[in-house]
Amino acid sequence: MSPVTSQTSRAGTGDTGDTAPEILLDCADVTVVGHPSAVEIISEVSLKVRRGQILGLVGESGSGKTTLGLALLAHQKRATTISAGEITVGEHQLLGRDERTVRQLRGRAVAYIPQSPASALNPALRLRTQLQEALGSAGADGRLPEGTTIETRVREVLREVALPDDDVFLNRYPHQLSGGQQQRVAIAMAFIGYPELIVLDEPTTGLDVTTQAHVLDTIRAMTGEYGVSGVYISHDMAVVSQLSDEIAVMYRGELVEQGPARSLLRDPQHAYTRRLLAAVPRLHTDGAPDPYLDGGTVPARSRSVTDSAEHDADSMPLLRVRDLAARYGRTTVLHDINLDVHRGECVALLGESGSGKTTLSRAVVGLHRQFSGQLQLDGQPLATSSYRRDCTQRRRVQYIFQNPYEALNPRQRVSELILRPLRHLCGRVEDPERVVAASLEQVSLPARYASRFPDQLSGGERQRVSIARAIATQPDLLICDEITSALDVSVQAAIVDVLRSLQQEGLALLFVTHNIALVSNVAQRVAVLNTGEIVEHGPVAEVLAQPSHPYTRALIADAPSFEAA
Amino acid sequence: MSVRNVRSVRTNADPSPAAQSADPVETSRPIGLFRTAWGHGRTKVGLGLVATVVAIAVFGPLLSPHTPTEFVGPPNQSQVDGLLFGTDDVGRDVWSRFLNGGLTLLLLSLSAALGGVAVGALLGIVAGYRRGWLDNTIMRTNDVVLAFPQLIAALLVVSIIGPRVWLIVIVVAITHAPRVARVIREATLRVVEQDFIKAAESIGVARWRIMLREILPNITSPLLVELGLRLTYSIGLVAVLGFLGMGMEPPTPDWGMMINENRLAITIQPWAVALPVAAIAVLTIGANLVTDGLSRAAIGIDRGVQE
Numbered sequence: 001m002s003p004v005t006s007q008t009s010r011a012g013t014g015d016t017g018d019t020a021p022e023i024l025l026d027c028a029d030v031t032v033v034g035h036p037s038a039v040e041i042i043s044e045v046s047l048k049v050r051r052g053q054i055l056g057l058v059g060e061s062g063s064g065k066t067t068l069g070l071a072l073l074a075h076q077k078r079a080t081t082i083s084a085g086e087i088t089v090g091e092h093q094l095l096g097r098d099e100r101t102v103r104q105l106r107g108r109a110v111a112y113i114p115q116s117p118a119s120a121l122n123p124a125l126r127l128r129t130q131l132q133e134a135l136g137s138a139g140a141d142g143r144l145p146e147g148t149t150i151e152t153r154v155r156e157v158l159r160e161v162a163l164p165d166d167d168v169f170l171n172r173y174p175h176q177l178s179g180g181q182q183q184r185v186a187i188a189m190a191f192i193g194y195p196e197l198i199v200l201d202e203p204t205t206g207l208d209v210t211t212q213a214h215v216l217d218t219i220r221a222m223t224g225e226y227g228v229s230g231v232y233i234s235h236d237m238a239v240v241s242q243l244s245d246e247i248a249v250m251y252r253g254e255l256v257e258q259g260p261a262r263s264l265l266r267d268p269q270h271a272y273t274r275r276l277l278a279a280v281p282r283l284h285t286d287g288a289p290d291p292y293l294d295g296g297t298v299p300a301r302s303r304s305v306t307d308s309a310e311h312d313a314d315s316m317p318l319l320r321v322r323d324l325a326a327r328y329g330r331t332t333v334l335h336d337i338n339l340d341v342h343r344g345e346c347v348a349l350l351g352e353s354g355s356g357k358t359t360l361s362r363a364v365v366g367l368h369r370q371f372s373g374q375l376q377l378d379g380q381p382l383a384t385s386s387y388r389r390d391c392t393q394r395r396r397v398q399y400i401f402q403n404p405y406e407a408l409n410p411r412q413r414v415s416e417l418i419l420r421p422l423r424h425l426c427g428r429v430e431d432p433e434r435v436v437a438a439s440l441e442q443v444s445l446p447a448r449y450a451s452r453f454p455d456q457l458s459g460g461e462r463q464r465v466s467i468a469r470a471i472a473t474q475p476d477l478l479i480c481d482e483i484t485s486a487l488d489v490s491v492q493a494a495i496v497d498v499l500r501s502l503q504q505e506g507l508a509l510l511f512v513t514h515n516i517a518l519v520s521n522v523a524q525r526v527a528v529l530n531t532g533e534i535v536e537h538g539p540v541a542e543v544l545a546q547p548s549h550p551y552t553r554a555l556i557a558d559a560p561s562f563e564a565a
Numbered sequence: 566m567s568v569r570n571v572r573s574v575r576t577n578a579d580p581s582p583a584a585q586s587a588d589p590v591e592t593s594r595p596i597g598l599f600r601t602a603w604g605h606g607r608t609k610v611g612l613g614l615v616a617t618v619v620a621i622a623v624f625g626p627l628l629s630p631h632t633p634t635e636f637v638g639p640p641n642q643s644q645v646d647g648l649l650f651g652t653d654d655v656g657r658d659v660w661s662r663f664l665n666g667g668l669t670l671l672l673l674s675l676s677a678a679l680g681g682v683a684v685g686a687l688l689g690i691v692a693g694y695r696r697g698w699l700d701n702t703i704m705r706t707n708d709v710v711l712a713f714p715q716l717i718a719a720l721l722v723v724s725i726i727g728p729r730v731w732l733i734v735i736v737v738a739i740t741h742a743p744r745v746a747r748v749i750r751e752a753t754l755r756v757v758e759q760d761f762i763k764a765a766e767s768i769g770v771a772r773w774r775i776m777l778r779e780i781l782p783n784i785t786s787p788l789l790v791e792l793g794l795r796l797t798y799s800i801g802l803v804a805v806l807g808f809l810g811m812g813m814e815p816p817t818p819d820w821g822m823m824i825n826e827n828r829l830a831i832t833i834q835p836w837a838v839a840l841p842v843a844a845i846a847v848l849t850i851g852a853n854l855v856t857d858g859l860s861r862a863a864i865g866i867d868r869g870v871q872e
Contacts (some may be wrong), residue, residue, distance in 0.1 A: 365767045386769050394769045401760035409761045411782035420778075421768050469764075 024229045025049040025072070025197050030085030032067050032076070041067050041080060042253040047231075049197070049246070054223060054230040056244030056261065058237060058276065060488040061459065064253040065233045066115075069199045072231060073110050074102045090196050107134060111190035115202040117182035121174035127185060128154065128170035134189040157188045160225070161218050180211035184218055191222055198223070200232045204239060208352040208514060213558035216243060235488045237280045238517075238560040241265055249273045279493035281517040283544075283561045316379050317342045318508050319364065319397075319477055324373035326359050333359050334532045337373070341477060346499075346509040348519040348540070350555070351529035357512045358402075360529070361479045364510065365399040377477070395425040398470035402482040404462035408454040414440075414465050415450040418472050425473050439468040443498050460491035467498060471507070478502070479510045484518065496522055516559045520544055528552050598786055601862035602855075611854025618848040622667030629661040633818040641830040641837075650836035654826050657816075663840045666818035670807065670845075673734055674799035680738035681799075682792045685745025690776050690784070692746065693753025704750070707743035715740040715802060723811045733812065737802050741795045748791055752784040786863035793856030797849050804845050820845055 027047040034041050042064040049055045059065045071082050074094040087094040089109045094102065106112075114120040121130060131154045148156075155165035161184040163169065174182055183203055190198050200219065204212040220243060223230050234240050240247060241261060248258040249272065257270040268274045317340035324337040334356040341347045351357040362368035364375065366386030375382040377396060383389045401407035408417055415436045422429055429435055437447035443464040454462055463483055470478055480499065484492040499522060503509055511522050519526050519540060526543050528536040528551065536549040547553045602608045630649075631637055636656045643651040650659040692703040713721075719736045726732055756762065757780065765775050806812045807821020815822065820841035827837035 367763055367767050386767050389769065391769070394767070399764065399767050401764065403760060406759040407761050407764055409779055409783070421765075421770075424770055425768055466764075473768075 021051040021053070023048050024051040024090055025231070026086075026088040027072065028086045030068070030071055030087060031083050032064070032071055032080050033083045035079045035081065040253060042071070042250075044085070045250075045253075045255050047248060047255070047258070049229045049231060051196075051229055052223070052227045053245040054232055054243055056240030056247040057231055057233045057250060058235065058240050058247060059250030060235055060276075060490055062252075063250045065250050066201055068250070069112070069201050069231060069233050072197070072199050073106055073112055075106075107190075107193045108195060110197045110199065111193065111195035113183075113186050113190045113198065113200045113203045115205055117179065117186045117203075118174070120186050121182060123174055126171050126173060130174075130185070131157070131170075131189060131192060135192050153192060157192045158185075160191070160222060161185075161188045162214075163188070178211075179207055180214055183207065183211075183215050187215070187218055187222065191226060191228075194226070196228055198228055198230045200230055202234050205234070205236075209516065209555060209558045209560075210352065212239070212560070216560070219243065236560070237265075237276055237489065242560055249276065276490055279490040281493070281496070281515070281521045283517045283520060283556070283559055318378060319510070320374070320376040320379075321360075321364070322374040322376075324360070324363065324371055324375065326356070326363050326368060326371035328359075328370065332532065334363075334371070337534060339527055339534070339537075341508050341510055343476070343508055344503065344506045345525065346503055346511055346523045348523035348526040349510060349512045349529055350514070350516060350519050350526055352514050352555075354531075355529045356532040357514075357529050358481055361399070361481050361510060361512050365397055365479055366394070367399070391425055395473045396476045397479065398473060398475040398477070399479045400463075400466050400470055400481065400483050403486050404459050404466055404483075405486070407466050408462055408469075410454050412453075413450065414452050414454075414457075417454075417465060418450075418469050421469060422472050435472060439472040440465075442471060442502070443468045444494075458491075459487050460494060463487060463491075463495055464498065467495075467502075471502060475507070477508045477510065479512070481512045482514065485514065492518070516544075516555050517561065528555070598789065598859065598862050602858040605858040605861055607854045607861075608858030611851045611856075611858060614847050614851030615855060616851075618667065618844050618851065619671065621664065621844065622671045625664030625667060629658075629664040631658040631661040633657065633662045633665040634816045635661075641827075641834045643834045643836060650840065651834055653823070653834070653837045654830060659834075659837045659840065662818040662823060662837075663820075663844070666820045666823055666841065667844060669730075669813060669817070670800065670803055670820050671848075673730065673812075674737075674796060674803045677734045677737035677803065678741065678792060678796040678799045680734065681741025681795050682745050682788065684738065685742040685791070686749045686781075686784075686788055688742060688746040689749025690753050690780055693750040694757055694772070694776055694780060700750075703746070707746055710740065710743045713740070715798070716805060719802060719806060720809070720811060723806065728806075728811050728814065730813075733803060733806060737799055741798070745791050745795060748787055749784060752787040753780055756780050756783045786859075790856055790860040790863055793852055793859055797852045797856065800845060800849055800852070 025048065027045065029044045029046055031043055031045075032041045033039065045068055047055065057065050057068065067077065067080065070077060071085075072087060072089075072094075074082070074087065074097070076082055082095060085095065089105075092105055092109050094105065094110070097105075125133075132150055135150050135153060154170070158165040158169070163181060163184055174185070177185065186203070203219070204215050207215060216239065219230070219232075222228075232240060232243055244261045246259065247261050247264045249256050249264075249270065251270075251272045257264065257268065257273050259269075264273065265277065268277055319339075319341040321337055321339040324334060325332060326334040326337075337360060339347070339349075349357045349360065359368055363371045363384075364382075366382070366384065366389055369384045371384060377393055380393070382393060382397075386394055412420070415432070418436050418439055419429060419432050422435065433450070436450045440447055440449055445461065445464050445468065449457070449461070449465075454465070457465065463486075466483075467478075478499075484495050487495065496518065499509060499511070509522075511519075513519060523540050525538065526536075526540045527534045528543070528549065530549075530551045536543055536547065536552050543552065544556065547556060634657065637648065637658045638645045638652045638656050640652055640654050640656040645651050648658055648660065650663070653659050653662060688703050688707070692700040710718075715737070718740050719733070722736045723729075723732060762775060762779055765779055770779075803812065804821035804824075807819045808825045810822070810825065812821055813819040815826075823841045824838050827834065831838050
């Protein structure tokens with residue numbers, strides 16, 4: 001067991017002054033074990049949160065942060081038991097009480113905001129019913145202030161999370177709301193019963209940057225107004241740093257470091273915390289260094305990033321997209337797309353969900369067939385469907401998918417996963433073992449992984465195998481569709497390193513992402529996509545330093561970053 | 566250029582023998598469906614029951630004291646010297662007929678179930694993967710076949726053409742197919758949504774190869790559950806057809822037909838009905854328990870936290 005690096009606990013931050021607020025949540029030596037293997041999922045975790053403060057709980061997936069979050073509600077996931085420890089919220093002791101008492105305390109003493117609002121709201125219930133239900137036990141307990149009915153309380157809390165409070169809205173079903181609105185309804189549900197402590201389990205993961213900024217604002221305003229404490233669970237240091245007074249870092253079921261946010265960010269003690277911090281991509285860089293200028297393999301014609309005008313006039317680009325318009329049925333989702341990708345260059349395609357960036361990348365690889373306009377690879381036109389392209393064309397453009405958990409056939413070993421596409425595209429393979437080992441080495445995986453199945457790999461390792469599968473066929477253009485968005489920040493940094501080294505070997509990349517901070521770490525040029533149009537296009541450093549389009553400016557402003565914090 | 570670079574890496578990469586010899590734990594398949602199912606007590610019990618009945622049907626003919634058609638005593642006697650379970654309605658040895666009468670039932674229902682699941686799986690995968698008009702044609706045709714209750718459809722066809730062994734297998738299999746196809750289509754839809762199918766499409770792998778190599782291995786769990794379920798139904802159907810006289814030609818011994826032949830004298834000679842009924846019941850219950858264990862393992866009930 002690694003020792004907890006404790007820092008001198010400062011009493012609050014800023015305006016709370018000298019007198020420290022009382023401790024609201026006291027969680028002592030909580031241990032959760034899983035059945036039937038008796039593995040400790042979290043071991044002897046102790047936390048204290050003062051009234052009105054937010055504790056950021058950071059860790060990668062599998063570190064036990066959600067299990068701890070649920071334990072704070074005295075809830076045990078299936079096949080797990082809280083085997084030891086004490087949890088006190090205010091004057092209420094949570095563990096060891098009977099189910100009925102605990103249920104009454106939930107929503108009143110402790111409330112929970114889950115990760116996915118879409119699955120947290122019952123799709124069959126109207127918002128009115130849903131919110132009133134959340135108030136049920138609290139209202140019956142007489143906790144509502146004088147003169148407030150359940151109905152008025154529902155409307156009040158909706159106004160507070162900046163949602164409409166009219167009957168039309170209350171009569172809606174969850175699917176009629178956007179993701180951000182759903183999450184704000186979930187926040188309203190949590191706050192409606194005046195809880196003392198709120199557990200937020202990655203409430204903004206899966207939301208767009210702009211929406212995330214709105215939701216974070218709402219959370220900040222609500223906790224301030226109600227004076228409640230929060231435990232904010234996240235894998236993203238940047239988000240946590242903007243919101244929390246204190247930060248606790250979890251690693252493999254243990255608390256490795258805890259301290260006031262500022263001092264922890266400035267001077268992390270534990271090696272793991274330092275690694276987490278280093279992994280967060282910086283927003284303001286001068287764009288990714290051009291690998292050719294970095295002393296990488298110098299190609300025949302050397303060039304620099306900034307003179308993009310020159311290499312437009314230069315010889316044929318590897319991929320040329322002209323006047324592309326794509327549609328689903330009768331709905332046009334992309335229009336007037338013009339984009340060039342040159343050899344050895346990384347072009348980022350930046351946009352939020354619904355901007356059409358995935359449609360564009362799928363059209364390029366031949367998975368989305370409903371489009372018009374020109375698509376050229378080395379001057380040769382590409383057919384709309386991958387089935388009508390010739391073998392060489394299919395080999396030269398490879399695609400890596402967003403979700404590594406779905407992109408690999410779970411019934412094939414890594415070696416088969418790599419070799420099958422290769423055999424399909426290039427015919428018989430001499431010395432397959434060596435090919436597999438070499439591809440794995442290029443993505444920094446050991447050769448012995450060849451005999452594993454995908455479910456024996458972590459998310460990051462799976463994504464590396466996806467990359468290995470694509471580069472084994474020696475493509476010229478790699479299309480990366482949000483390939484890091486399903487991964488933890490620390491894993492994301494490692495994947496970006498792999499991509500950089502591939503680019504140094506002369507591979508061109510089309511990097512599709514919604515993460516503006518990643519763009520500046522990976523790409524040389526960026527195209528900003530908004531509602532099916534490229535609104536801004538240029539070298540990364542220029543676009544990020546002087547964005548000309550209001551949409552780009554909004555994206556940059558909303559991106560979380562702890563450089564500002 | 567990429568080509569040259571990758572080559573150079575390949576020649577340089579010299580996988581060390583240590584890295585090559587992966588430890589056995591890693592190479593072994595992750596806990597499979599069968600092994601997970603074995604963990605459920607019901608699977609063990611079910612397999613035990615099925616194995617008993619199968620053993621009777623397979624080895625029975627070798628152990629039978631008389632031939633199944635030989636007359637050994639007065640009819641409908643429950644207590645005859647030298648006979649374990651007495652005689653049937655025309656004076657044949659019940660025990661010998663019982664031991665000889667299971668194999669046909671077993672073979673018929675097994676081949677009907679296998680055939681039905683194979684055809685159903687093919688239809689389901691094609692419908693689920695290709696979608697569009699093909700999906701509509703297949704599934705609407707299925708709906709038409711589904712409109713006939715299995716037994717009525719089987720009776721209808723068998724009474725028109727006459728009781729033939731191959732006909733029973735085909736009719737039962739065909740009535741199974743649309744039921745299997747619905748389940749497999751749903752399972753296929755879930756797999757097709759995943760990106761590894763798109764990955765294969767993006768490099769132009771042939772459609773039939775995608776169905777065979779990418780989809781089929783990922784729907785084995787529902788397929789196995791479906792096979793167990795259809796086997797159970799087949800046993801019932803074939804036995805009922807035998808009971809109704811649409812199965813074997815007399816005097817061939819057959820469990821279903823035995824029940825029919827001896828039902829009138831059930832009060833004085835219960836053994837001739839009780840033995841085949843018990844065997845069919847045990848077989849069906851056993852197959853059901855195994856199926857249940859498999860489906861529990863497939864869905865992941867009681868899985869808990871591993872490792």
